Structures are given as C-alpha cells and as structure tokens.
Amino acid sequence: MKKDQKVLSATSSGTPEKYSEHMAHEQGAVKSTSRRSFLGSAASAVAAATVVSTSSAIANPLEVQPSSKSMGRTTVPQGYGMPSKYEDHVTRNRTDVYVNKQNYSDWSMTPIQHQQGIITPNGLIFERHHAGIPDIDPDTHELVIHGMVRQPMRYTMDNLMRYPSVSKFHFMECSGNGLTDWLAVKSKTVQQTHGLLSCSQFTGVPLSWLLDEVGLESGAKWLLFEGADGSAHARSIPLDKALDDVMLVFASGGEMLRPENGYPLRAFIPGWEGNTSVKWLRRIKVSDQPWHLRSETARYTDPMPEGKFRQFSMEMECKSVITNPSGGMQMQGPGLYELQGFAWSGNGTVKAVDITTDGGRSWRTADLEGPVLDKCLTRFRYRWNWDGGPAKIASRAVDSTGYVQPTVAELAENRRIAGFVQHHNGIFPWAINTKGEVSNAIA
Amino acid sequence: MQLRKITIASGLALALSFSSAFAGGSKPAVSFGTTITEADIAAWDIDIQTATGKGLPSGSGSVAEGKALFEMQCVACHGVDAAGGSQYGSMVGGKRPLTGGGYPHASILFDYIRRAMPMNAPQSLSNDEVYALTAYIYALNEFIPQDAVLDAESLASIQMPVHVRDGFIVDDRPDTAATRCMEDC
Numbered sequence: 016m017k018k019d020q021k022v023l024s025a026t027s028s029g030t031p032e033k034y035s036e037h038m039a040h041e042q043g044a045v046k047s048t049s050r051r052s053f054l055g056s057a058a059s060a061v062a063a064a065t066v067v068s069t070s071s072a073i074a075n076p077l078e079v080q081p082s083s084k085s086m087g088r089t090t091v092p093q094g095y096g097m098p099s100k101y102e103d104h105v106t107r108n109r110t111d112v113y114v115n116k117q118n119y120s121d122w123s124m125t126p127i128q129h130q131q132g133i134i135t136p137n138g139l140i141f142e143r144h145h146a147g148i149p150d151i152d153p154d155t156h157e158l159v160i161h162g163m164v165r166q167p168m169r170y171t172m173d174n175l176m177r178y179p180s181v182s183k184f185h186f187m188e189c190s191g192n193g194l195t196d197w198l199a200v201k202s203k204t205v206q207q208t209h210g211l212l213s214c215s216q217f218t219g220v221p222l223s224w225l226l227d228e229v230g231l232e233s234g235a236k237w238l239l240f241e242g243a244d245g246s247a248h249a250r251s252i253p254l255d256k257a258l259d260d261v262m263l264v265f266a267s268g269g270e271m272l273r274p275e276n277g278y279p280l281r282a283f284i285p286g287w288e289g290n291t292s293v294k295w296l297r298r299i300k301v302s303d304q305p306w307h308l309r310s311e312t313a314r315y316t317d318p319m320p321e322g323k324f325r326q327f328s329m330e331m332e333c334k335s336v337i338t339n340p341s342g343g344m345q346m347q348g349p350g351l352y353e354l355q356g357f358a359w360s361g362n363g364t365v366k367a368v369d370i371t372t373d374g375g376r377s378w379r380t381a382d383l384e385g386p387v388l389d390k391c392l393t394r395f396r397y398r399w400n401w402d403g404g405p406a407k408i409a410s411r412a413v414d415s416t417g418y419v420q421p422t423v424a425e426l427a428e429n430r431r432i433a434g435f436v437q438h439h440n441g442i443f444p445w446a447i448n449t450k451g452e453v454s455n456a457i458a
Numbered sequence: 459m460q461l462r463k464i465t466i467a468s469g470l471a472l473a474l475s476f477s478s479a480f481a482g483g484s485k486p487a488v489s490f491g492t493t494i495t496e497a498d499i500a501a502w503d504i505d506i507q508t509a510t511g512k513g514l515p516s517g518s519g520s521v522a523e524g525k526a527l528f529e530m531q532c533v534a535c536h537g538v539d540a541a542g543g544s545q546y547g548s549m550v551g552g553k554r555p556l557t558g559g560g561y562p563h564a565s566i567l568f569d570y571i572r573r574a575m576p577m578n579a580p581q582s583l584s585n586d587e588v589y590a591l592t593a594y595i596y597a598l599n600e601f602i603p604q605d606a607v608l609d610a611e612s613l614a615s616i617q618m619p620v621h622v623r624d625g626f627i628v629d630d631r632p633d634t635a636a637t638r639c640m641e642d643c
Contacts, residue, residue, distance in 0.1 A: 117535075117545045119577065146577060160491075161499050168491035177490045224485040239505055245580045247573035249505065298502055307508045309570040312562055312626070319627060324560070328629040369638065378640045413638060421634035429633040 105129045107139050108210070112195040112202055119147040120246070122189065124210025127357065128338045133184070133392040135213035137268045141289075142275045143189055143211070145310075146245030149295055153279035156243065158263070162301035165230030172279050176265060178220045183262065183285070186214040186359045186392045188331045190288035190315055193439030197423060197432045200455045205341035208443065208455065212357075214392035217283050219264030222257050226301075234303045240282045243297035250291045250315075251305035251327075252284065260285050263296065286361030286390040287329040288437075290315055317438055318431040325430075331361035333420050334440035335368055335395070335412035346451030349403035354381070356410050357392045363415035365393040372399055374407035374444065375422075381410065401447070407456055409444040423457065504573055504581070508563040511614025518609035519590025521597040527587055528594050531576045540598055545577070550598045562623045564601075564616035568592045589613065 098105065107123045115121045122143040125135055142148075153172040161167035189211035195201040202208045231254070238257050241249040252261070264283040265271060272278040277294030284291045290310065305311070305327070317325040335358035340346060354372075358365040364387055369378040381397035395410065412420045423432070423441035430436070446456035496503070506513040528540065537543030540550050561567055572588045574580050583591070593608040601616060602608070617623065 116547075146574060146580065159494060159499055159502065161494070161496060161503075167494050167496060167499065168489070169494040170491040174490040174492075178488075179486055221485075225491070227485055228489045228491065241502075241505065245574070245577070247504065247580065249573070298499075300503075300505060302507065304507060304509070306505055306569075307563055307566065308505075309561070309566050312566060313560055316626070322621060322625060324626050325629060325631075326626045328631060330629075330631070332631060367638075369640070375643055376641075377643065378638075411638070418632055419636040419638050421636040425634045425636055 105139070107142065108206060110195065111207060120145045122191070122211060124206050125213050126206045127210055127212060127336075128205045128341050128344070130338070130357075133214050133357070133386075133394055134268060135215055137215070137270065137273050137276070140187075140213040140215065140267070140273070140276050141189065141211045143191075143289060144244065144246075144275070144294075145248045148275045149244045150274055151243060151279060151295055156279050156295075156297070158280060158296060158298070160225055160229045160299045160301070162239075162299075163232040163235045163303065164226075164301050165232065166228075168225070168229050170225070172265070175220055175263065175280065178224065180218050180220055181262065182216050182218040182266075183260075184214070184216045184386075184388050184391045185283070185285045186212065186331075186390060187283075187289045187292065188212045188334075188359070188361075190290065190328070190331070190437040191435070193441075193443075194436055196443075196455065196457045197436055197439060197441075199458050202342070202455060204343045205336060205338050208342065208457075209336045209338075211289070212359075212392075214357075214359075215267040216269070217262060217264045218266035219262040219280075219283065222261040222263055222282070222299075223259075225263070226257065229301075231301060235301045237302050237305045239298070239300040239302065239306055240291070240293035240296060241298040241300070242277075242293045243295040248290070248293055248310060249306070249308055250293060250310055251308070252282075252291060253305075254301075256284065256287070256329075284329075286331060288315065288331055291329060315437065318433055318436055320429075320431050328438060331359075332438070332440045333360035333362065333365070333412050333414035333416075333418050334358070335365075335410040335420060336443050337370075337408055337410050337445060340408075340447070340453045341445055342453060342455045344453045346401060346447060346453065348451065349401050352399050352401055354397040354399050354408060354410075356395055358383075358395055358410065358412035359390070359392050360412070360414035360416075360418070361390055362418065364389050364391075365395075365412055366415050366417075367413045368393075368395040369411045369413075370395075370397040370399070370408065371411070371444075372406050372408050375409065375442070378411065403449065403451075405449060406447045407444050408447065409442050411442050504569075506565045506569040506572075508565040508569055511563075511565050511610060514565060514568065514610035514614060515585045516610065517585035517589055518607055519586045519588070519593055520607045521590075521593045521602070521604055523587075524590035524592070524594025524597075527583075527591055531579075532591070535577065540595060549595060560618075560622040560625055562618055562626060564596070564613055564618060567595060568613060 105126050107125060109121060109123045123141060125139050125141045156172050158170045192211035193208055196208050236254050238252045238254060239249055240252055241247055262283045263280060265280055272281060280296045281294040282292045282296050311326060317328050319325050335356060337354055337356040339355040354370055358368045368381040370381045371378045381395040384394040384396060387393050420440060420442055426441050444456040446454050535543050535545035542548040568588055571591055589608045593606055596602045597604055597606060
C-alpha cells in the first residue's frame with residue numbers, strides 16, 4: 016500500500032476480533048475533554064499491545080536495526096533541515112481535476128490529510144499566483160501608502176521590520192477551495208477537495224498603525240492592495256476591516272515568508288478569502304470607493320440565480336472536513352478509528368463539531384482540541400468503532416456566531432451551482448465500503 | 459537584508475490610538491517610513507476606478523492599431539482574433555463577453571491589460587497601446603465600431619450590456635440557516 020493512502024490512526028495488524036472488542040469497550044470509557052482523550056488513547060495503546068502479544072504464540076524475535084549499528088549522518092556546518100526521505104509523498108500538488116493551460120496563473124494544494132496539527136509547514140502552504148512567483152530582493156522592496164491621505168509614505172523592509180510586531184495564528188483559505196466538487200465527484204483526495212487551506216502563525220505590523228501615520232482624509236472608505244508581481248494582483252478592501260485586524264506580514268511559521276507566499280511582504284486579512292491577502296505587497300491606495308477590478312468582477316465572484324454574480328464576498332464561512340480517514344485511504348480492518356479533521360470559521364471561533372457515520376441521519380459531538388482560536392484551524396477528534404460495513408462519514412461545524420455548516424443542498428437553495436463556483440463550505444461526506452476503501456461521496 | 463541598519467525616525471510622531479484586534483500592542487509613537495510625493499509614485503500608480511473611469515490616463519488608440527499590436531504581442535497565447543489560443547480561452551462572444559463573471563465597466567479591460575498583459579512582459583505597454591488593444595478587443599465583441607478610437611473619455615462612456623452592468627449583487631451572506639439536527643435528520 017502506498018504510504019499516503021494509509022489511514023493515519025489505523026490499528027495495527029494482529030487479532031482483529033479481540034482488538035475491536037477491546038476498542039469498543041475503550042471507546043465507551045473515554046469521555047469528552049481533549050486532555051482526557053489524549054490520556055485515554057495512550058492507555059488504550061498499551062492495552063492493545065498487551066492483547067496482541069498474548070495472542071501471538073509464534074516466536075518473532077527482534078533484531079538490532081542497522082541504524083543502531085552504524086554512525087548516522089554528520090551534523091553539517093550549516094543547512095536547512097528537510098523532512099525524512101520517507102515522507103517525500105507529502106507534497107503540495109496542483110489540481111488534477113481542473114487542468115490549466117499554463118502554470119503561471121495556477122494553484123497548488125496543501126496535503127491536509129498529512130497535517131498533524133493546526134500549523135501548516137511553510138513548504139506546504141497552498142499557492143495561488145496570477146503570474147508566477149517573483150523572487151524579490153528585500154533590500155529593494157518598498158511599500159507605498161498614498162491616495163486620500165494627508166502625507167503619502169514609503170517604507171523599506173528595514174523600516175517595516177523596525178516596528179514592534181504582532182504574531183497571530185490564523186487559517187487562510189482560497190475562495191475556490193472545493194470548486195471542483197459540488198454536484199459530482201471529481202476529486203479523489205481531501206488535498207484536492209480542501210487543500211486550498213493552510214494555517215500558520217503570521218508575524219507583522221498592524222496596518223492601522225501605518226494608516227494612522229499617513230493620516231486618512233475624511234471620506235476615506237476603501238483601500239487598494241496591489242502586488243509587485245507580474246499580475247500586479249489587486250483588490251479593494253473596506254477600511255473598516257483594515258482598521259480592525261489586517262496585518263502587513265513578513266513572516267509565517269517562525270521564518271520569513273516563502274517566495275510563493277509573498278516574500279518579503281504580504282497583506283494578511285484574517286478570515287477572508289486568500290486572494291485579498293495580496294502577496295508581494297507594494298502599494299496601498301486610499302479612496303472613497305471600491306475599484307471593481309477584473310479580480311472582483313470577472314474573478315472571485317459567486318454565480319447567483321438569474322445570471323447574477325455576488326461581489327465582494329470576502330468572509331470564509333464556517334466549515335469543516337474529516338481528513339482521516341479521507342478519500343483515497345484504505346481502512347485497516349474493523350475496529351477503532353479516531354476520525355480526525357479540521358474546522359474553521361472566518362467569522363469567529365469554532366464552537367462545536369458534530370460527526371455522522373450514517374450519512375447524516377444521526378450526529379454525535381466530536382472533541383475539539385485546543386487551542387481553539389479566532390479565525391484559526393481547530394482540530395477535532397472522534398472515536399469510532401467501524402463495524403466493517405458500508406458507512407458514510409462527515410463533519411458539521413458550528414461557529415461562535417451560531418452559524419451551522421450547511422449541506423450543498425442548502426447552499427444551492429440560494430446560489431447557482433454552475434461553472435466556477437466559489438465559497439463551497441458545504442458538509443463533505445466520505446464513503447467507506449466493505450473493502451475499507453474510502454472515497455469522495457459529495458454526490 | 460541589513461537588519462543592523464539604523465533608520466532615523468522621520469519625525470512624524472502621531473500618537474492617535476486605534477481600537478483594534480491587537481491587544482498587547484498599541485501604536486508606538488514613532489514613524490519609520492519616509493515621506494514621498496504623488497509625483498514620485500506615478501510609475502506605480504496604475505489603478506483605474508473602473509466604475510467612473512477615474513485614473514484613466516491621457517493618450518488614445520484605434521481598433522486598427524490594436525489589431526496590429528495584438529497580432530504581434532498577444533496572438534501566441536490568445537489565438538487569432540482572440541478566439542482562444544495556447545494559453546487562454548476565447549475573449550470574444552458568449553453571453554458574458556470576456557470569460558468569467560464579466561466586465562460591468564468598460565475601464566476594467568484597460569486596467570487589466572495595463573497591469574497584467576502581455577503576460578510575458580507586463581507593464582511594458584504605453585498608454586496609447588493599452589487604449590488600442592482595449593479598442594480592438596471591444597470591437598471584436600461588437601461593443602464599438604471597427605473605426606473607433608478610444609481615449610479616457612470615450613472608454614469611460616462605453617455602456618456594457620445591461621445584463622452585465624446590472625449583473626452583480628453585494629454580499630448578502632449568511633444565506634443559509636442550517637440547524638443542528640442530531641437524530642432522525
């Protein structure tokens with residue numbers, strides 16, 4: 016079996032009947048808080064090992080491994096650490112459904128089925144570019160702020176990094192996350208269905224500080240953010256949001272941004288569709304009205320009934336997905352599985368996640384794993400004893416505004432699901448058949 | 459980057475306080491930027507307020523000039539008569555001309571070509587050339603006659619088809635009110 020298809024929390028081989036019996040018991044015993052479920056799972060692993068060893072009579076002695084009998088690699092004088100060579104299946108992948116004619120205005124997706132915590136490693140943060148990835152020298156990069164301001168200003172990277180900085184944990188999601196899988200099954204893995212999603216700790220300067228410096232003229236209502244890439248990608252951003260929580264960031268996950276994520280400077284707009292967090296940010300212009308650029312009329316709009324399009328739909332509404340097990344994985348026989356996944360909301364914190372294993376007829380509440388942060392990925396876990404029969408599993412998230420993640424059918428009541436449909440936050444089911452194969456069950 | 463470099467605060471010490479999402483840090487009473495004039499920003503100042511045409515530069519271009527330019531600089535990717543090429547689909551015809559969700563304001567095309575095209579050499583065209591290419595693409599879509607010449611005024615006055623112009627609604631979400639059914643759903 017390919018490594019990337021294995022269910023991550025799968026039980027090991029051994030004696031399936033006893034094992035599942037034991038796990039069924041264990042599942043009943045473990046209750047809600049994440050602390051206790053962590054202890055519970057450690058305890059159950061020990062117990063399971065006991066069950067397995069007492070039931071295997073055949074001698075199978077351990078040998079000393081080659082790694083114990085040799086010197087390892089040296090510590091190099093300097094270098095950047097890379098993942099184990101055995102993890103080379105964990106990669107950012109372009110879409111394999113919607114194939115672009117060129118790969119400059121294109122995207123690649125995060126392998127969230129392999130993500131073990133809320134933080135996406137920098138090399139796996141999803142990409143969306145409109146004219147390729149520039150390699151910008153930070154010594155030459157500058158940001159200007161002008162327009163309806165008392166004093167236009169320019170900032171070098173040295174200038175910007177001299178300010179006190181703030182660090183915040185947030186998710187980032189592309190408005191097009193899920194766009195290929197509304198009414199028909201197109202994608203195989205959760206990377207393809209939900210991988211335009213990442214999360215990190217972003218470090219930078221609050222934009223409000225700089226707007227304070229340039230001094231906004233009365234009547235100022237909108238800002239233009241513009242990138243220094245070949246597409247000069249630009250978006251109109253309402254001033255209210257800019258003054259609230261928008262940051263100009265130079266770092267994510269503890270290091271300077273990667274070139275593909277906006278090095279050396281990008282806007283970061285918590286909870287909003289990723290393309291508004293303009294990368295390679297070079298210019299902010301203040302105005303009294305939005306610009307209605309191609310990126311906000313012909314792109315990044317939502318098809319609506321009667322041929323209309325919804326514009327400036329910035330917030331990424333509450334959503335969740337089970338990442339383990341998920342499409343393309345293979346169950347390891349009946350028994351205990353920990354259903355794991357992520358929930359998030361661009362409108363606040365995740366309040367609850369419910370799980371169904373019977374295709375939506377009944378739901379049970381999953382455990383949320385802390386920290387549960389504002390506009391941030393939140394991990395959920397749910398222990399489930401798979402009986403080996405066909406099952407349909409899905410998660411449903413609720414956020415701090417009380418909003419409940421809808422089904423695709425509920426979304427389709429008010430939207431036109433045709434063409435390039437953005438903002439898919441529908442409940443996303445996976446089917447498990449009697450062979451243990453897990454597959455996309457959106458339709 | 460030379461982080462050791464010391465930048466002298468420019469003397470602007472506006473200490474207005476902002477209420478924002480950044481708990482532990484109010485704005486420091488310093489400024490590390492330097493002042494700049496709008497004149498010095500001119501080369502970067504390429505945006506158009508497309509609903510009004512504000513920002514459209516002086517200059518002009520004809521459909522015929524645009525066709526000649528297109529055949530030299532654009533046809534490889536966009537195909538003959540912009541009907542679709544090796545890198546992108548058709549830019550002509552269809553219910554919503556210029557693919558995707560449409561161009562409700564005529565200046566959107568000017569703004570986009572000026573900022574992003576030709577993709578292999580963006581921001582290399584003169585304003586006259588951008589007007590000419592805009593005219594050519596709109597003529598292909600039969601919004602303007604073959605002998606048209608576009609400048610700031612005439613471009614801003616092109617009315618896009620009404621179903622495109624009025625084809626947008628502002629964000630009205632949440633547009634679902636799902637409930638948290640737990641049994642017999």
